[in-house]
Amino acid sequence: MSYEVRCECGKAHAVGVADAGASLRCPCGRTVDVPPLHLLRASAGEQVVSPVIQIQAMLLNDELPETPDCVNCGCRTDHLMRVSVVCERVTIENQTSGRDALLGCALFGLLGGLVLFKAGVFARPLERGHEISFVLPVRACEACASDRSPAALRRDLCATPVYAALLRRYPNALIARVS
């Protein structure tokens, strides 16, 4: 994929991913700054794949973790930690607000007995949002994995770019060691 950056003189330069963040010299003598990759992509209208979708696909394809080295000490290891990351929780709301009660009464008046039957439906809790959560494999040797604080777990996760992207998207995600 190549992108286009334009010099002040009007000349268009084709640049690649490798040029992102660098600068190039235009034949007119001016220096043209190439924007960082995410800006290049955004300007080209490219869809940036959400880290949620990316991680789901990588987990399905067994591509995680990406490295055979311990994220903490760098030694080669087969040992894994499994870390649960809850990005978004389902919040359950019981429909007992005044407005709903009023609505119930109004409907009761209109429809009489039929509403008695319907009342069962009204009493059901309402789900808002949906849960986004993962159990993510993290490469960590047994020594490093034996005692990880929550802050250390967050650092460990951020060593994997796609996990780091997830935590940037959901900075308040709940992180907990599963195994």
Ligand SMILES: [Zn+2]
């Ligand atoms: Zn120029």
Ligand SMILES: [Zn+2]
């Ligand atoms: Zn280690």
